[in-house]
Structure formats: structure tokens, C-alpha cells
Amino acid sequence: MLEVTPSWQTQFEAQHQNAAVPKWLKQVRQDAFARFRELGFPTRHHEDWRFTPVTAITETVFNPATKPYTSVHLPEIKGGTRLVFLNGIFDSELSSLAPLPKGVIVTTLAQALQDFPEQLESQLGHHASYQESAFVALNTAFATEGAVIIVPRGVVVEDPIHLLYVSVGTHYPTIAHPRTLVLAGEQSQITLTETYLGSGGGMVFTNAVTEIVLEQNAVVDHYKLQQETYETYHIAHMQVSLAKNSNFSSHNIAIGGTLVRNEANALLGAEGIECTLNGLYLATDRQLIDNHTFIDHAMPHCNSHELYKGILNGRGRGVFNGKIMVRPDAQKTDAKQTNKTILLSKEAQVNTKPQLEIYADDVKCTHGATVGQLSADALFYLQARGIGREEAQSLLTYAFASEVIDRIRVPELRDRVHDALFTHLPTTIRPEEF
Numbered sequence: 001m002l003e004v005t006p007s008w009q010t011q012f013e014a015q016h017q018n019a020a021v022p023k024w025l026k027q028v029r030q031d032a033f034a035r036f037r038e039l040g041f042p043t044r045h046h047e048d049w050r051f052t053p054v055t056a057i058t059e060t061v062f063n064p065a066t067k068p069y070t071s072v073h074l075p076e077i078k079g080g081t082r083l084v085f086l087n088g089i090f091d092s093e094l095s096s097l098a099p100l101p102k103g104v105i106v107t108t109l110a111q112a113l114q115d116f117p118e119q120l121e122s123q124l125g126h127h128a129s130y131q132e133s134a135f136v137a138l139n140t141a142f143a144t145e146g147a148v149i150i151v152p153r154g155v156v157v158e159d160p161i162h163l164l165y166v167s168v169g170t171h172y173p174t175i176a177h178p179r180t181l182v183l184a185g186e187q188s189q190i191t192l193t194e195t196y197l198g199s200g201g202g203m204v205f206t207n208a209v210t211e212i213v214l215e216q217n218a219v220v221d222h223y224k225l226q227q228e229t230y231e232t233y234h235i236a237h238m239q240v241s242l243a244k245n246s247n248f249s250s251h252n253i254a255i256g257g258t259l260v261r262n263e264a265n266a267l268l269g270a271e272g273i274e275c276t277l278n279g280l281y282l283a284t285d286r287q288l289i290d291n292h293t294f295i296d297h298a299m300p301h302c303n304s305h306e307l308y309k310g311i312l313n314g315r316g317r318g319v320f321n322g323k324i325m326v327r328p329d330a331q332k333t334d335a336k337q338t339n340k341t342i343l344l345s346k347e348a349q350v351n352t353k354p355q356l357e358i359y360a361d362d363v364k365c366t367h368g369a370t371v372g373q374l375s376a377d378a379l380f381y382l383q384a385r386g387i388g389r390e391e392a393q394s395l396l397t398y399a400f401a402s403e404v405i406d407r408i409r410v411p412e413l414r415d416r417v418h419d420a421l422f423t424h425l426p427t428t429i430r431p432e433e434f
Contacts (some may be wrong), residue, residue, distance in 0.1 A: 281318030
């Protein structure tokens, strides 16, 4: 572990010395920062980080981001509620609150701490543990803003709720710690999108934590799009806790950033749970995109599905480490995990490690990984019909990615992912043009 530099201590003391927060939260922050100091940042000697060096983060002094004064272009969103955070700071003018069903709360973390601190005390920080992760500990210690979504029992929110975290670079390195808490009550339903965008130049560090809690029979459809600038370091941790007969699905799209690490963990702590973790990552130039997933089958009669696809070009590098644990009591588990990667250049690299740990004897579990290039036969077939080589590569790459993209059920988000994909392909030709 690397030694924690004094600048973190100075920032922590300056940020929280006079902060007006509940006593319990102050203690949580102090404990998290103490744990951060004990852990230090991970190095390549740590098994889970051996392909993902973070020295560029540890050797840089990041300053807390401030609200930018320049105008920011945001993607068009039709309908639904939108919360916008610029450099981690809530912007009420860019946000919009659509009519919501009775009892539904969509607000900022700062406001929630004022309005119902008791409810947050029992949930905030209780799912994404800072005991084992330096970055979660850092977020827990420093996070002052983010989103809180609470859906009461039996309520169905028809329109998606959109969270936009926008990083605007400056002439000095900046850091933001977005924190998201989602509480889905019994028999409730919600669709949630998390979008991380970037603009401007300068080094940016986004250190995000999302906690999602599903009570019995709740349904949460979650999407994350990470599309920050190429000078951004993006470290994110999502922890999902599921109750009996709940259903959670997540689609994680990672495109921007120079170093991206997404950790998605799900605890299946009761019977009858359905959990889906899908992802698509595109890396080019010198980008490194690392996806770590962990699905914990703790109880019987649960199903999990996982499909992650990677497209690597130039000197892009990818990492996939997916672990499924089936504990002794988790009989009748049905779990499937698949990771597929296409290398579009000789310099691209991927390290993939699908894992199964099974301690029950009546289960159905499969896992696998494939790494390869585009099919030479398919390329020849398309070229033989008058399609140029680059156009043929684009079509085949699009077809490879569409298995994940087509599962996105929020139309404008799916369109943005389509557009982003084509900016990364060898040519900008689109399939509908043929």
C-alpha cells in the first residue's frame, strides 16, 4: 500500500472542521478517513489491482472542485426528473423536477441530511463498505453532495429518473466525490440513469459511490453511462442489496476517461431474486478500462445473469474480473457469466478473469471468456459485396456491441450510446445507410 500524502489530511480537516452535519455522520466520516489512512491506495501488489496502476492518482495533488462559471452543454432528456451536478455541486437551474407519485423523494444528499437525517443514518454507508476499499473510504469521508432517491412501498415511477454528474476541467487537478443512495420500497418500481460527462481540459478525478437497496418484490432498472474526457480518472463503486423476490438489472457503459475502474457488487440476501449485470466498454489510444463485478449468492433459488463486452482499439487496454460466489445455503442457484472482447489492433490488450466459487452442490453455474479479432470470413463476405474494409469493420463491431446496447430500454440513452460507439469505430458509417 502507498503512503497517504499529507494533502488528504489537510483537505479533510479543512472541509469538515466547521461542517454542520449530524453527529453520526461526522463520526462516520472520521472513521472512514481513519480507515483510508490505514489502507492507503492500492498498488500492483494487490491482486485486484495488478493490471490497474493508480500512481497517476496517488502522485497528484487534487483540489476540491468548485462550481464552474462556464456554460455546459447537456444531452437532451425528454420527460422525467433530472438532477444535475457540476463538479459535484448541485445546479438547480439545470435540474428539473417532473411531477412524481405521492411519497417519492428525489433530492440532493445535502438536502436529505437536513430533511430526514434519521432515515439516512440507517442506510448511508451501511452497504458500500469502506473497510476494504480505500476509494470507498475516501468517498465516504469527503462526500458532501450527491443524490438521494426514496420510493415508498407499492409505488411505480413510470418515467426514468436521471442523474447527471458533469466534470468541468480547469488549469489545476480537481476531484469530486459523488454519492448516490437509492431506496426502493417493497413492491416499488423505478428506472434510474447515472450519466458521467466531462468538458474542458485539465486533470479530473471522479470518485463515485452508489448504494442501491431493494426491499421485497422491488424492481430497479439501472443504467450508467461514463463518457468523461480523456484526462479523467474515474473510480466508481456500486453496491446493491436485494431482498426477497426483488429484481435488479444494470447496464454499465464505459467510454471516456484515461483510467476507469468500475466495481459492481450485488448481495443476493434472500430467496427468489433476479439480478442482471451487463456492461460494454470501449477503449482506444492509451485508455484503460477495468470492470470488477461480484455477485454474492447467499440464499437459495436465485438467478443471476452477466454479460460484459469489450471493444479495444489502438493501445487501449481492458480488464474484466467477474466473480460469482455461491454460498453453502444457496442451493438451486442459476448463475451465468460471460465476457467477450474484440481486439481491433495489434497493440490492444485485455486481461480477463471470470471466477466461480461454489460451496453448494445443487446449482447450475456457467462462466466463460473469449478474446479475438473480427471474423475474417465475415469481413470477406461484406467486402465481396462492395463494402469497404473499414465500413465492414464498423458494421461487425456494431453488431458485436448491439447485444448489450439493444437491451437499454431508455430511448435517448440508447441513442447516445449508439452515437458514442460510432465515434470510436474506424469509420463513422452507420448500418442503416446500407
